[in-house]
Amino acid sequence: MKDKFSDYVIISDLDGTLLNNNKEISKENLQAINYFTDNGGRFSVATGRVIEATVGYLENIKINLPIIVYNGGVIYDYKNNKIISESFVDEKQKEIVNRLNEDFDNIGIEIYADRKLYVLKDSGHSKRSATEMLDIIYEVKEELSSRQWHKILVVGESDIIDNIENNFYDKYKINGTRSGKTSYELLPIGESKGQALKRIIEMCNLESKKIICVGDNMNDLELLQESTISFCPENSSRELKEYADFIGPSNDNHMIYHIVEWLESKIN
Known part of the structure; x- marks a missing residue:
C-alpha cells in the first residue's frame, strides 16, 4: 500500500x-x-x-x-x-551591463560568478540576507568579463525597478525577469x-x-x-x-x- x-x-x-x-x-x-x-x-x-x-x-x-x-x-x-x-549568461548579455551602467545612476549592478558576488556598481543594497554567506567583492578587475557568469542582478528602489522591468526588452532587445520588489535579473538564455x-x-x-x-x-x-x-x-x-x-x-x-x-x- x-x-x-x-x-x-x-x-x-x-x-x-x-x-x-x-x-x-x-x-x-x-x-x-x-x-x-x-x-x-x-x-x-x-x-x-x-x-x-x-x-x-x-x-x-x-x-x-x-x-x-x-x-x-x-x-x-x-x-x-x-x-x-x-548554465551561464552569454556575451550579448554581458554587454548589457555597460549600457545599464550608463543609462541609470541610481541602481546597483551585481555579477554572480565563481560562487562569489562582484559589485560592479554599488547601490548600498549588496549586503542583505540573500548575500550574507557570499564573498562580496567591490574592487572588480577587468578580467571578470572573461569568466563564466551565472547571472546579472540589478538592484534599486521599487519604482526604478518598475521602470526597468516595463521597458527592458524594448530598450535592450533581451529578456530579463523581475525577482523581487527591488531586483531585476538577467539569466542564462532559455x-x-x-x-x-x-x-x-x-x-x-x-x-x-x-x-x-x-x-x-x-x-x-x-x-x-x-x-x-x-x-x-x-x-x-x-x-x-x-x-x-x-x-x-x-x-x-x-x-x-x-x-x-x-x-x-x-x-x-
Whole structure:
C-alpha cells in the first residue's frame, strides 16, 4: 500500500513564500514539510538565491529532490553536495551591463560568478540576507568579463525597478525577469525555474500530473506554468497571481502548511 502522498511533489520558492518576513521557516511550515515527506511526498525549493545562501535554511527539512538555485541556472544535489547542471549568461548579455551602467545612476549592478558576488556598481543594497554567506567583492578587475557568469542582478528602489522591468526588452532587445520588489535579473538564455523543473521531472522520473508549485514573484512564472497545481501566497505580485490556480495565506501565515493541509483534504 502506497503512502498517502506518494508521487506528489511540492516545489516552493524561498523568499516571500516559504520564508516569512523575518527570513525564517515557521514551525508550522517545517512540520508540514516533514509530515509530507514522511508520508511519501517529494519536496524541494526553487530560488533565485545562490547555493550558499540557500542550504542554511534546509538543515531541518527532509529535502528529497535536487534544489533549484540561481533562478534555474543551477540544479544542485543538496544531499550529495554537488552541482548537477549549470548554465551561464552569454556575451550579448554581458554587454548589457555597460549600457545599464550608463543609462541609470541610481541602481546597483551585481555579477554572480565563481560562487562569489562582484559589485560592479554599488547601490548600498549588496549586503542583505540573500548575500550574507557570499564573498562580496567591490574592487572588480577587468578580467571578470572573461569568466563564466551565472547571472546579472540589478538592484534599486521599487519604482526604478518598475521602470526597468516595463521597458527592458524594448530598450535592450533581451529578456530579463523581475525577482523581487527591488531586483531585476538577467539569466542564462532559455533558463528559468520552470526549465530546471522540467529537467528534474525527467531525471527523477516524477509523476508530472502531481506537481505542486508555489511562488510569489514573476521569476516564479515558468515554475507555476510547469506545475499541475499552482499556488501563490497572498503577498504575491499582482501580475503573478493571475497565473495561479489558488491564492493561499501570506508568507507570514504558513503557506506550505496550507498546501499540505489542502492536499490531504483532497486525497482523503
